[in-house]
Amino acid sequence: MKKESLRKAYGQALVELGASNPDIVALEADLGKSTMSYLFKQAYPERFFEMGIAEQNMTSTAAGLALAGKIPFVSTFAVFASGRAYDQIRCSIAIAKANVKICGSSCGLSDFGDGKTHQSVEDANIIRSIPNMTVLNPVDAVETKQMVEAMVRYKGPVYIRINRNELPVITPEDQKFQIGKMYSVHDGKDAVIFATGAMVHNSISAAQELMQEGISVEVINVSTLKPLSKEELMRFARDKQAIVTAEEANRIGGMGDTIASLLFNDIRVPMEHVAIDDQFGTSAYTYEDLLTCYKLTKEDIAKAVKTALKHA
Amino acid sequence: MVDDALVKKLERITLQLRYDVVQMIGVGKAGHLGGSSSLAELMAVLYFYVMKIDSSNPTAAWRDYLLLSKGHAALIQYAALCELGFFPRSELHRVKSLEGLLQGHPDLSIPGIEAVTGSLGQGLSISLGIALACRLDQKKNHIYVVMGDGEQSEGQLWEAAMAASNFKVDNLTAFLDWNKVQATGATKDIFSVPDLGRKWASFGWEVFESPGHDIRSIIETIEKAKAVKGKPSIVILDTVKGKGFSFAEHNAAFHNGIMDQATYEQALKELDQKKRELNA
Numbered sequence: 250m251k252k253e254s255l256r257k258a259y260g261q262a263l264v265e266l267g268a269s270n271p272d273i274v275a276l277e278a279d280l281g282k283s284t285m286s287y288l289f290k291q292a293y294p295e296r297f298f299e300m301g302i303a304e305q306n307m308t309s310t311a312a313g314l315a316l317a318g319k320i321p322f323v324s325t326f327a328v329f330a331s332g333r334a335y336d337q338i339r340c341s342i343a344i345a346k347a348n349v350k351i352c353g354s355s356c357g358l359s360d361f362g363d364g365k366t367h368q369s370v371e372d373a374n375i376i377r378s379i380p381n382m383t384v385l386n387p388v389d390a391v392e393t394k395q396m397v398e399a400m401v402r403y404k405g406p407v408y409i410r411i412n413r414n415e416l417p418v419i420t421p422e423d424q425k426f427q428i429g430k431m432y433s434v435h436d437g438k439d440a441v442i443f444a445t446g447a448m449v450h451n452s453i454s455a456a457q458e459l460m461q462e463g464i465s466v467e468v469i470n471v472s473t474l475k476p477l478s479k480e481e482l483m484r485f486a487r488d489k490q491a492i493v494t495a496e497e498a499n500r501i502g503g504m505g506d507t508i509a510s511l512l513f514n515d516i517r518v519p520m521e522h523v524a525i526d527d528q529f530g531t532s533a534y535t536y537e538d539l540l541t542c543y544k545l546t547k548e549d550i551a552k553a554v555k556t557a558l559k560h561a
Numbered sequence: 562m563v564d565d566a567l568v569k570k571l572e573r574i575t576l577q578l579r580y581d582v583v584q585m586i587g588v589g590k591a592g593h594l595g596g597s598s599s600l601a602e603l604m605a606v607l608y609f610y611v612m613k614i615d616s617s618n619p620t621a622a623w624r625d626y627l628l629l630s631k632g633h634a635a636l637i638q639y640a641a642l643c644e645l646g647f648f649p650r651s652e653l654h655r656v657k658s659l660e661g662l663l664q665g666h667p668d669l670s671i672p673g674i675e676a677v678t679g680s681l682g683q684g685l686s687i688s689l690g691i692a693l694a695c696r697l698d699q700k701k702n703h704i705y706v707v708m709g710d711g712e713q714s715e716g717q718l719w720e721a722a723m724a725a726s727n728f729k730v731d732n733l734t735a736f737l738d739w740n741k742v743q744a745t746g747a748t749k750d751i752f753s754v755p756d757l758g759r760k761w762a763s764f765g766w767e768v769f770e771s772p773g774h775d776i777r778s779i780i781e782t783i784e785k786a787k788a789v790k791g792k793p794s795i796v797i798l799d800t801v802k803g804k805g806f807s808f809a810e811h812n813a814a815f816h817n818g819i820m821d822q823a824t825y826e827q828a829l830k831e832l833d834q835k836k837r838e839l840n841a
Contacts, residue, residue: 298693306720309683313690316676340680341687345669
């Protein structure tokens with residue numbers, strides 16, 4: 250399957266949308282070559298603000314730009330966007346409902362070489378807990394582009410997680426992405442996997458292998474991490490014997506926790522969570538090495554499905 | 562030249578703002594009297610003379626902006642906005658209540674408030690964003706932001722200071738309420754940030770100083786600051802925390818203190834005395 254860069258898709262989408270929307274501006278903290286916001290800088294230098302390595306000021310400055318009518322896209326690594334500038338997101342942006350779009354790039358373990366300080370196991374968990382925030386986690390380059398378009402249409406603060414590595418393209422070009430909607434990406438009837446980001450791909454691989462063993466598993470791309478709607482979850486969970494969640498994030502306060510709490514009263518079927526087990530990342534030669542180390546592979550997901558079904 | 566009638570008018574407004582603040586705090590409830598009253602003259606000058614604003618159209622595209630980065634002084638801003646008609650007087654009497662409009666710190670739900678502030682250190686950055694947006698749109702709005710001196714220990718302020726000078730922003734004027742007292746004591750004892758003028762100058766700002774309770778001087782200094790082109794400007798106002806109230810002046814206890822009945826009456830008595838002097 251063809252792999253494409255989500256980062257590049259993000260930068261290109263900004264450039265495309267910037268052509269027809271003069272209110273779009275971009276802010277960077279000296280990582281533009283990684284986040285790909287430099288593409289916007291090349292296209293519209295007057296609308297690009299290099300804020301230096303000062304994420305807190307960058308984040309509050311974006312709030313000011315939004316309060317005066319602009320649509321600012323703030324880009325930096327997920328770990329800095331969510332951690333270094335947490336209170337700036339909370340006060341300057343979220344309480345104010347400022348129309349700021351935050352790109353947490355190199356999310357999860359995807360910046361495999363740089364290790365603990367640069368990998369974010371908790372960015373989505375943190376941002377999801379802030380009222381007024383919307384959180385997106387695209388599965389591939391095509392969905393990334395669709396999401397950036399949706400972010401511009403939506404009035405309010407949005408956080409988008411972007412994987413550093415190229416990922417297989419599974420989203421149809423003509424998908425009409427809507428914030429809050431979930432997308433079925435592999436059919437099945439016995440169990441359902443609610444997966445997000447890169448874990449969707451591993452979940453599809455797991456479902457394909459399980460099919461060989463006669464186990465039929467539906468895979469859902471949960472690309473909106475907030476709002477997570479019970480109705481959407483119920484659409485896919487209602488007729489299944491087991492549920493698995495898969496995310497490249499700390500299990501504490503993660504998507505799995507939330508899905509479990511949303512479904513608990515209505516669907517009492519066994520549930521397994523595939524997530525990072527309350528640990529920081531570490532350096533590795535490859536992204537795949539890390540996914541193996543943190544038990545986020547297709548094998549881990551397949552095992553979780555079997556465990557859940559065994560208890561069904 | 563600033564004419565005497567204007568100064569007199571703004572002095573009367575300043576007095577009214579202090580009355581409003583005392584009445585908002587009332588008896589037995591905590592309120593930021595100290596840092597509100599150190600700003601009374603500046604609020605009167607900005608809101609009632611310098612700024613272009615319209616209470617019947619609080620978000621007019623042409624308006625000037627005023628942000629309190631030291632959001633805990635919200636009471637003095639609420640007093641000014643109320644006197645200008647941004648919201649009814651009844652709101653002042655239920656400030657910080659569950660039913661009221663006026664939050665403990667500035668909130669965007671309040672007409673005339675331009676940003677959410679209160680977590681210190683963020684207001685200058687937000688102001689910078691507004692200034693950059695106005696410049697992109699080639700609009701003439703001017704942005705004013707007020708910081709505290711205790712707040713100067715927030716690192717984000719200095720990030721914003723560097724950014725504003727990097728971007729050569731000159732539609733932004735900052736004020737530093739140099740009242741020398743913060744929540745738990747004198748700034749020199751709690752966390753000294755000396756040589757503020759030289760610090761701001763070395764960060765690329767044009768620095769002005771003015772007595773902070775002298776209306777004529779404040780007006781003249783703002784005019785000079787606004788005339789600076791190609792760089793941001795800051796006015797350091799030499800103020801007294803708790804100004805106008807003998808029991809609160811220079812007194813950290815009234816950063817967010819509680820007035821008992823006797824203290825409350827004394828506050829009103831001192832304002833009445835000031836009123837008689839102004840009318841004499």
